[in-house]
Amino acid sequence: MTAQTGQRPSPASAPARERLRRGSSLPYLLIAPAVLALAAVLGYALVRNVAISFQEFGRRELISRTTRWAGPDNYLRVLEDQRFWSATARTFAFMAVNVVLIMVLGTLIGLLLGRVRKAVRLVLSLALVAAWAMPVVATVTVFRWLFDTQFGVANWAMRTVGLSGYDQHNWFGSGLSTLTVVTVLVVWASVPFVALNLYAALTTVGPEIYEAARVDGASAVRIFVSVVGPMMKPFFLITTFLEVIWVFKAFVQVYAMNGGGPNRESETLPVMAYIEGMGQNQYGTAAAISVLTLLILLVAMSFWFRLILRQEKEGQP
Amino acid sequence: MSTTDRADGTGLPDPGRTPPAPPPAVSAGPAAARPGAWGRRTARRAGPRRRPLWPEALALLLAAVFVFPVYWMFATSFKSNSQVLTRDPVLWFTPTFEHYATATGVELFWVYVRNSVTVTLGAVLLALLVALAASFALARLDFRGRRGMVLVVMAAQMAPWEILIIVMYLNARDLRMLNSLLTLTVVYFVMALPFTVWMLRGFIAAVPRELEESAMIDGCGRGGAFFRVIFPLLAPGLMATSLFGFIMAWNEYAMVLVLNKAPQAATLPLWLTRFQTNFGNDWGATMAASSMFTVPVLLVFLILQRRVTGGMAAGAVKG
Amino acid sequence: MRKLTAALAAAALAAVATACGTGNGGGGTGALTVWLMDGSAPQEWLDELNAAFEEEHGVRVDVEIQQWDGIQDRVTTALSEDGTVDVLEIGNTQTVGYAGTGGLAGLSGLEDEPWNEPMLASARLDGTLYAVPWYGANRVVVYDRAIWREAGAEVPATRKEWLRALETIEENTDAEPLYLPGRSYYVMGGFVADEGGGFAVEEDGRWKGALNTPEGEAGMAFYARLHSFSDAPADNDEASPQQSTEIVPNRPVASWIGLGWEAAAAIEAIGERGQEADFGYFPVPGPTADRPGHVFLGGSNLAVSERAGDRELAEAWVRTATSARWHQRFVDAYDGGVVPARTDVTARPAEGSFAEAMVASADAGYLPPLTGGWSYVETEPNPVKDLMTRVLNGADYRTAAAEADTEITARINRD
DSSP, rough: OOOOOOOOOTTTOOOOEEEEOOTOOHHHHHHHHHHHHHHIIHHHHHHHHHHHHHHOOOEEEHHHHOOOTTTTTTHHHHHHOHHHHHHHHHHHHHHHHHHHHHHHHHHHHHHHHTTHHHHHHHHHHHHHHHHHHHHHHHHHHHHHHHHOTTOOOHHHHHHHHHTTTTTSSSSTSSHHHHHHHHHHHHHHHHHHHOOOHHHHHHHOOHHHHHHHHTTTTHHHHHHHHIIIITTHHHHHHOOOOOHHHHHOOOOOHHHHHHHHOOOTTOOOOOHHHHHIITTOOOHHHHHHHHHHHHHHHHHHHHHHHHHHHHHHTTTTT | GGGGGGTTTOOOOOOOTTTOOOOOOOOSSSOOSSSSHHHHHHHSSSSSOOOSSHHHHHHHHHHHHHHHHHHHHHHHHSOOOOHHHOOSSOOOOOOOOOOHHHHHHHHTTHHHHHHHHHHHHHHHHHHHHHHHHHHHHHHHHEEETHHHHHHHHHHHOOOOOHHHHHHHHHHHHHTOOOOOOHHHHHHHHHHHHHHHHHHHHHHHHHHHHHHHHHHHHHTTOHHHIIIIIIIHHHHHHHHHHHHHHHOOOOOOOOOHHOOOSSSGGGHHHHHHHEEETEEEEOOHHHHHHHHHHHHHHHHHHHHHHHHHHHHHHHHHHHH | OOHHHHHHHHHHHHHHHHHEEEEETSSSSSSEEEEEEETSOHHHHHHHHHHHHHHHHOOOEEEEEEEEHHHHHHHHHTTTTTSSSSSEEEETHHHHHTTTTTOBBBOOTTSSBBHHHHHHGGGGGTEEEEEEEEEEOEEEEEEHHHHHHHHTTTOOOOHHHHHHHHHHHHHHHHSSSOBOTTOOOHHHHHHHHHHTTOOOEETTTTTEEEESSSSHHHHHHHHHHTTTTTOOTOOOOOTTIIIIIIIGGSSSSSEEEHHHHHHHHHHHHHHHTTTOOOEEOOOOOBTTTTTTOOOOOOOEEEEETTTTTTTTHHHHHHHTTHHHHHHHHHHHHTTOSSSSSSSTTOOOOOOHHHHHHHHHHHHTEOHHHHSTHHHHHHHHSSSSHHHHHHHHHHHOOOHHHHHHHHHHHHTTTOO
């Protein structure tokens, strides 16, 4: 990597993208494999998913390979279901809390990485990498277990510290408590991505800026807000975008932790769609939920799409 | 990790090591009474280094917090069954390898390993190849529909794969492509593709155009310029990107559960869950299996990470 | 685990012989694929049966042992594929549901065997036989003789005596009188059945949840009374943590309610800790001494896929496996610890064994509503379990039961 700063190319440098002579087929040839693969596998699946959302599709239809059209029934049923709306609200709250925690903690740890001596930085980085690399399947098992009512290390630690009420404290006793444990897991697993990348990104910016700001007498917070922040804007923009999507879609972490329970109080949209689909074999209803989820997500993310596309435009000569 | 990569040719400066550059025009706030954290460190550089200890202590504490679940997984895998579930955790024990024997003793274990490796590598390589072409076009060429394609790549990352399982199943069934490693490879490849395109595009954008152009002036064709100039510079980016595809494909469980029901077409994530049954959970074996399952990812990570984060950041900052 | 490994070994050998990775679709490969659930068939019995069958019919039998995790998805999808599976084991509460999808072949040729009538009910839909019973099993109370002796408690014959015994243990020992997790819904269903109620009732061809009734309330009240003797949390079921291997061996438990394989697993786990289990067994007591309490008559059926490669061959395997000769050997392999599916086969349990207590209470067995939709009620999140947790945590029974009934009604009428 020879590029070192996040500045836009100066007018003297070459244009960012080459305008080919009119009608050149090169770009289309280059993107064709990706477009075809996405269309054939993902696009076709999405189209068929939409088709199923307008069908009465249960295990009878699956096994006997029949089609029963149902019109908008599935959508009406889902939209009338109070559970869908509470799951939507829950999903957004869960997403917001997680993304904020991930970004804040990730940023702080990333900055911390830049401050500590080499050996300590190596230790912390390795720990972060280990957390990042641990497979979700294994992570959920261990967390479920660290927070076990009877044998959990969490309760043991609480007792050891001397807190009362943790003799057989049930961490999965309410939806909020369950989602809190899930949040700990998701944040734990996602912070390394942000922290390590932020640290690496900071090193590409170079220390001159800090020096300069320091000479001007700016405080650490001030330096971060007015110097590092703006410089890292593309980084934060994209990372937050990815985290929002990832947390919104988080399924295994929520479902494997407590199956959306107790009493369906930790049910997020992906979990609800899965329970309706794979659990209750109401594939039509599940498809409707997934289509609605996707629409909601698209609307919620349109802000980001605009921001990132605008950047796209700025990149043009 | 990143501390060592200063010397690896990435050319990334280490903050606090490089001499200060002339101050650019930064609007300074009101002069603070005390220098800030970032400033304090450099201020002390001239004299003997006596930094405050709390950041180091905090970093070590955080390291312990982050590594604990991983440690617990490995530790449990070496405990005997009676030490696994106890009211007060057993911290000192004589390690046993019986759980590893149980975990690897599962029939077809090596078939699962082979399948997992085949599918994961196949999907990652396919994704890199296809994404490389697409991301080059997106980063370097201007054409009608470019922004549309960027939008598609962004939106494709929202694909709700868990929900699409049944549709993927129906498609594979109707095409008579169940129990096939090829199907699985293609599905994982497409799952990894949007993110791979996204990342590679950033990396390619970060390679200065001048390099490519001078190569073209020197008589290379566009293809030659790409392969002689851009490609070598992309190596870290390709590695960084492949890691994400690797983790995704290596971990995938829900899809293979219904797509590949034949035992000889199963992959390791299915093996991972088989020690938790209705007849009791063999926690030791589960953790041994999880540990073995994690090690390859850790290794790949440790081999690649130096390049991963450096390159990744460059890509992201360049957006 | 040993049994599982052996079974997998058999499956693996079979699998290696077939072509790799291209699927076994289409049937007609000359092999018969049989799906049995993990832990169902004694390995020796299965090997000998298949050897005999292969010799007689000249085809190979591939047994694929299925894990319970994710089984619903696998069975549903497998039944929609040609030739993936020929014969499969299906839980008795699930059979009618699959029969209703058209995925199971009718087995009219097996109508005339001397089946155990109550078990047959779970295999029939609209007069057609879609499966045959394979075995049944029900829960009994397992107790630690030493603790009961120490406490001076006596084996009860009625609910009243049962509660008295538990009180005696609580007063005289440090042991947990009864380990009863909050969500053991089939145990609770037995208490509701004792009162004459059930999970749901049929009215004019439509089912509706029936827990918001005096019978439901009384059944749950007795469950809650028993649960008060337990240290078990209100939101665990008997499988998580696994009561037999993760609870009983690790702390002094005077008694618990379990199945035969659970008692065996607990004995083994206690042995691993260098101790010896001293278990006694008695049927779950009923309100009166003349008959034990209702227990869920669990079990499995054997069915043939409508899309099987060779349906006649598949039916032949089922016929052989459940024939009087092979079924007697099956029952004997379990030391009489299963309820036989045929009237011409008898279980001969040893005195004082689990099997003896089980057979004594099998007549008071009950089944949940045999409808296509019942399997959806059982699927997590299970509304009956949620109701139990809520009530044990102090919620008003009537309110919670009304909500559970709504959910049961919505699910039980699904195809």
